[in-house]
Every structure is written in structure tokens, then in C-alpha cells.
């Protein structure tokens with residue numbers, strides 16, 4: 144869950160390029176950072192605790208260099224200290240590494256290395272890698288790197304440099320790593336936005352592959368040593384898409400982008416949509432898998448498939464899917480939903496599905512991500528870079544695609560497209576400054592509360608769960624989502640005078656029931672915030688949304704996203720980088 148980035152080329156400000164690039168990867172980890180660059184005196188390392196985004200370049204001396212690498216950390220092994228921040232050296236500071244992932248057998252390796260006379264400065268698993276390479280140095284840096292990789296257990300993305308060699312080494316097993324090609328210069332990063340300013344031509348490093356970057360990159364299979372030829376892929380994102388622009392935070396920028404992203408998401412090749420719909424129709428059983436917000440999208444979609452396509456699909460949380468493996472067989476279909484395409488739990492679910500002979504389709508935002516490449520087929524949601532940790536525009540784009548697929552399953556693709564295009568245009572009208580101010584007033588009322596609840600039914604039950612995630616992760620207010628009907632089975636005991644409760648009311652067959660549930664809460668003193676196309680007497684505060692029929696989850700979640708954002712800002716939380724969370728969860 145860390146961000147790594149390296150530069151090698153003709154420019155002389157390599158370390159500055161790496162620092163600026165790391166700022167784009169900060170969403171992957173932001174408790175500490177560090178860079179290593181080559182200078183005449185050897186390898187120089189600079190590390191700090193804190194966010195790299197807060198670094199003022201004038202406060203740091205960066206001598207000229209044309210090779211540098213860096214890391215933005217999200218602590219797994221070892222507390223947040225300068226010693227534990229990457230890069231990590233070996234004994235004589237000739238080898239330096241940065242690493243994303245976990246070396247599962249690090250203790251075993253560390254014990255062995257200590258016996259061989261190595262001493263360690265940090266508590267990290269990463270430092271072991273630098274010492275391990277050193278142990279093999281008699282076969283040369285490149286071979287020593289290869290040998291060391293063979294001993295590592297677990298998922299990783301690693302970069303390494305040697306003081307006396309004009310080479311950058313990189314390797315991947317399970318954690319993302321991409322090479323960007325510039326003019327006589329190369330970049331290696333965990334994610335594309337790090338180098339978008341310089342290059343849109345990329346080469347994807349696959350699992351169990353390594354790169355030796357000298358003047359040109361050479362790719363090898365880690366296990367067999369076989370040389371690999373790579374295709375250069377041009378990517379559709381540009382540098383501007385990954386910038387905040389006039390917005391104070393990425394989260395609000397991305398919320399507002401939903402004016403466009405829904406229409407963009409459903410602008411898919413009809414053949415592709417029909418292909419996936421046919422797979423669903425012909426599958427022995429279809430599983431929708433995703434984690435966190437993506438998991439809630441899968442749950443909402445299961446109701447949409449029931450309602451629109453009269454079809455049963457099974458929504459399963461990514462980390463729980465392996466326990467269903469006993470049902471999976473040839474003929475089963477797994478649809479993985481993910482923004483990043485790198486979530487470890489979802490990737491593991493895919494691995495299990497493939498082992499059992501199931502077909503895998505992914506619905507992802509990041510083109511070329513592991514999920515995209517590991518699947519038999521994939522649909523890109525085209526939301527553009529999503530950098531705030533809390534998912535917003537990717538969520539609604541995923542909902543849009545899955546709703547469209549439900550229509551496509553019953554040959555009503557045109558009707559689905561029409562509904563979603565109309566919904567996109569209604570969202571455009573809804574997202575205006577007055578609407579934001581209205582939600583800000585509500586945030587003022589709610590900011591002092593310790594808990595709030597969200598209720599919904601059917602598709603909007605899933606959105607109640609998603610609403611709770613949004614509120615929790617950026618406002619740090621305790622929030623829980625419930626199915627409206629479940630209240631009387633326990634949770635209603637939590638309601639007392641003034642407890643805020645958001646009711647997601649869709650204009651469908653669940654309307655009367657969810658309103659009755661809201662009345663039950665109100666009669667126990669609850670403060671009812673209604674998210675609904677119509678105002679109802681029982682609402683203490685009304686957040687108007689357009690009537691979007693089967694696309695109601697898309698419109699209902701948007702005011703909650705704005706509310707969560709406003710609460711975060713009011714409480715002086717950084718909505719883009721909430722505490723304890725990272726955007727891409729690449730560890731299990």
C-alpha cells in the first residue's frame with residue numbers, strides 16, 4: 144500500500160522529479176517518505192516522517208543527479224519513524240532499496256543474515272532485501288538482485304540501485320509496477336499519475352518479472368531468467384486529469400466530475416456490453432465481487448439484476464469469496480469490481496475462481512491494472528484518475544455499468560442507456576453551488592454528533608451501507624447503515640433524542656416501507672434527513688435528488704458524498720487522505 148517511483152535519464156533534477164512524482168502517489172501511503180539519488184559522493188538518502196505533499200522544495204538541498212528513486216510509506220512492519228521510512232541501505236551503503244508489499248519470511252531471512260554478520264538499523268521487512276542482495280554480490284549486482292528475489296516470499300514491488308552501477312533494478316510479484324517511456328528517459332512507478340507529466344507511453348511489468356534499466360529497459364522472468372519483449376501501450380489519461388485544478392481537494396473535484404463520468408462510463412462498445420450480458424445469461428452462476436465500496440456496489444447491482452433482469456447474481460465481499468470456492472466450477476462466472484484493479488483481496492478471489500475453472504470478467508478503472516490483465520475480459524469504467532482515498536466517481540461509474548448490464552441481459556440495452564443518460568443530465572443540474580451550500584448547512588448541524596445512521600431498502604440498502612463508509616472514512620463520525628426493515632430487530636435501541644438518521648427514499652415499491660421505518664425512528668426522537676425526490680412531512684431536513692428510477696442508487700449516494708466531504712473539511716480532517724487508510728489496498 145505504498146507508492147514507489149524512480150527516474151533514470153538525461154535530466155539532472157532526478158530527485159526533484161521523484162519528489163514531485165511521489166506527491167501524485169501519496170494516496171497510496173502518507174505516513175513518511177524518502178528518496179535516494181546518485182551523486183558523485185555515492186548514494187544520498189533523504190527521509191522524513193509526514194506527508195510528502197507538505198514538503199516545501201526550498202527546504203531541502205537536492206544536488207544534480209540523473210538517477211533517483213523514492214517511496215511514500217504506509218507502515219506495515221515497524222512504526223512510523225525516519226529509521227523505518229524507505230529507502231533502506233545495506234551495511235556499507237552501496238545498495239539501496241524501496242519496497243511495496245510484505246516480505247512474509249523476513250524474520251527467517253533476517254535471522255540468517257544476522258548470523259552472517261549483518262546488522263540492521265530499522266524494524267522493517269524491507270531492509271532485509273538490501274542485505275540479502277549484498278550477500279550475493281560476488282555474482283554481480285544484476286544476478287545478486289535476481290538471487291535475492293528468489294528467496295522472498297509474499298507480494299512485492301521492489302526498486303534497487305547500486306552505488307557503482309549505472310542501473311536501476313525493479314521487480315514485481317503481486318504489487319503494481321509500471322515503466323513509463325520518455326525521450327531517452329524512463330520512469331518506474333506504482334501508478335501512472337506519478338509520471339503523466341512526462342510520458343503517456345507505458346510498459347506493464349507482470350508478476351514474476353523484473354526490469355534492468357540501463358539506457359533501455361530489459362525485462363526478464365524472475366524464475367526462468369528468460370528475456371521478455373514488452374509492448375508499449377499509450378494510455379488515455381493526461382496530466383490535467385490527475386491534478387486538483389481549482390478545487391481545494393481531490394474528493395470534491397471527483398464528486399463534481401460525476402456530472403460527466405456517468406455518461407462516459409456507459410459510452411461503451413455495444414458488442415462488449417452484450418458479450419458480458421451473454422456471459423451472465425449463460426453462466427452456471429454469477430458472482431459479483433469487490434471490497435469496501437466496490438463490494439457495496441456489487442450488493443446494489445444484485446438488486447438491480449433482480450429487478451431489471453429477473454436474475455439472481457451473488458454479491459460477495461472479495462476477502463470472503465475464497466470460502467465459496469466449493470461452489471465454483473467450470474461454467475461459473477466471476478465479475479470483479481474495482482477502481483484500482485490492484486486490491487489484494489479481490490485479486491486473491493480471482494485467483495481462486497480461475498483455479499476452479501471459472502471465467503473472470505473485471506469492471507475496473509485503471510487500465511492495465513493487474514485485474515484488467517488477469518481477467519478473461521474487462522470493461523473500463525473510464526472515470527479517469529481517482530486520487531482521493533474515498534471512492535466517489537468510480538462508485539457511480541461502476542453502478543452505471545452494472546445497471547446497464549442488467550438491462551442488456553434482457554435485451555433492453557437502449558432503455559438502460561436512455562435511463563442512465565437522463566440520470567447523468569439530472570446530476571448535472573443537481574450539482575450546483577446552492578445544492579452544496581444546502582448540504583453544508585446540514586453538516587453544520589451534524590458536526591458535533593458522535594453517531595449517525597443511514598437506512599435504505601433494496602438497492603438503497605446497499606447505498607445505506609456505502610453512505611456509512613463515506614461518512615466514517617472522512618468525517619470520523621461513527622456511522623452505520625441498516626436495511627430499513629432490520630431496525631426493529633435491534634438497532635432502533637440506538638436511537639435517542641436528536642440522533643441523526645439519513646433515510647434514502649427511492650420512488651419505487653420500497654418507498655412506503657422506508658418512510659414507515661423513518662417514522663419509527665422519528666417517534667423515538669431521531670432527526671430525519673431525507674434523501675428523496677419528494678419532500679415528506681416526516682423529514683427534518685430534505686436533500687432533494689432527481690427521480691432516477693432504477694438508477695436511484697447513483698443519485699442517492701451523491702449528496703451523502705458531499706455531506707461526508709463537508710463534515711471532513713469542517714472538522715479539519717484531510718478528506719483526501721483519511722487517517723489509517725490508503726487508496727489501494729494491496730495487502731491482504
Ligand code: F6R
Pocket residue numbers: 433434435436437438480481482483484485486489532533534535612613616726727728
Ligand atoms: C472507500 C473505498 C474502499 C475501496 C476498496 C476497494 O471509499 O474507496 O472501500 O472501495 O478498498 O478498492 P478498489 O475499488 O480499488 O478495489
